[in-house]
């Protein structure tokens with residue numbers, strides 16, 4: 659949508675969308691400048707959290723790098739029918755939420771999601787990584803971002819969020835991640851740090867292997883840490 663709006667006006671998009679539906683589309687001027695009052699808290703996508711309705715919780719987990727196969731999706735749907743309200747909510751962070759779980763059933767639902775291979779604990783490094791389809795799924799990708807992200811997971815410094823992108827289109831991240839590895843060649847990435855600059859931020863290193871990127875991320879993310887802490 660971001661790329662569409664960069665190339666076409668809102669009115670053009672609306673006219674085109676109108677050809678697909680049999681009810682009148684309209685623009686609500688009051689929504690033109692709407693912004694969320696408080697930033698979305700991405701940590702709420704993992705684990706069990708209370709909903710507004712007392713006694714109900716939503717339970718969330720992240721399939722590794724956003725890949726859900728049909729069997730797992732079916733199992734999640736069954737879990738939601740059995741324990742929740744029968745719906746699944748996909749989040750912008752490549753994770754899934756099951757809403758309306760009775761609080762006393764939440765631990766069992768978490769355990770079942772874990773057994774299905776979803777990461778439900780923010781301490782798991784895989785929850786700090788997102789990657790686009792990569793070269794196994796997209797002709798534009800210069801690297802196998804999914805496989806490289808799994809390698810990076812083993813060496814990722816704690817609490818550092820990284821986005822791997824096979825090209826500048828950034829399909830995996832609508833937001834600007836704190837750190838982005840942009841593929842330059844198979845297995846090699848340019849490292850960007852978010853700093854308010856447009857796009858991925860500022861490039862801090864070129865042509866890094868995954869191992870070199872992991873070594874650079876720790877001092878970048880924790881500049882004040884003493885070598886004695888290591």
Ligand code: SF4
Pocket residue numbers: 790791792796797798799800823824825826827828829830
């Ligand atoms: S970011 Fe680029 S390489 Fe990755 S899926 Fe999108 S178009 Fe393909």
